[in-house]
Amino acid sequence: VKNEKDTLLINQLKFYISNIQFLKDDEIVFTELNSYHLIDFNMPASTSISIKTFRPISYNSIRFYLGIDSLTNVSGALGGELDPTHGMYWTWQSGYINFKMEGQVSRRKEPLKEFQIHLGGYQQPFYSLQEVQLNVHDENINLELNLDPFLQSLDFSNVHHIMSPSKKAVELSEILAKNFKVKKND
Numbered sequence: 001v002k003n004e005k006d007t008l009l010i011n012q013l014k015f016y017i018s019n020i021q022f023l024k025d026d027e028i029v030f031t032e033l034n035s036y037h038l039i040d041f042n043m044p045a046s047t048s049i050s051i052k053t054f055r056p057i058s059y060n061s062i063r064f065y066l067g068i069d070s071l072t073n074v075s076g077a078l079g080g081e082l083d084p085t086h087g088m089y090w091t092w093q094s095g096y097i098n099f100k101m102e103g104q105v106s107r108r109k110e111p112l113k114e115f116q117i118h119l120g121g122y123q124q125p126f127y128s129l130q131e132v133q134l135n136v137h138d139e140n141i142n143l144e145l146n147l148d149p150f151l152q153s154l155d156f157s158n159v160h161h162i163m164s165p166s167k168k169a170v171e172l173s174e175i176l177a178k179n180f181k182v183k184k185n186d
Helices: 148-152 167-178
Strands: 006-024 027-031 036-040 061-066 097-107 113-120 130-135 142-145 180-183
Touching (some): 113 167, 130 180, 148 167
Antiparallel strands (some): 006 027, 097 113, 142 180
């Protein structure tokens, strides 16, 4: 990402989507069991999720969490998508990282500086899990996450690292959740 003042190089972008549910007129018609998906843009196969319903369902919206719920967080490090080797787990006290973005930024032609934005937290007042619900009109749902409002809310002149649960992590998580949308299929 580049504008007249800034250069931003993103080396790592990953986040969890969990508890996927399909709804018809706000009534749940299907909930995916063990619903934890790590979306990692360095692994393109992870950006496509296939869900088997075992029977046809009719739905007009989808609901999911951006992040990992508190019950799963207090269960400690788990396997599969939740395995700590994926680099998305802090500690048993802080739990899982819901969203991670790392790279370098240069402000006004200054030298590149590393940045690390790790958002998470499962205990109040820093509960960062966010619910997203979107209307859908097609069987194949293509979601888009617009990062522009998120990036514009970061002050790279002062903050280069967010590495623990905090008020700022909750605020940034809220911004991310509001910027998912369903992309129209061509």
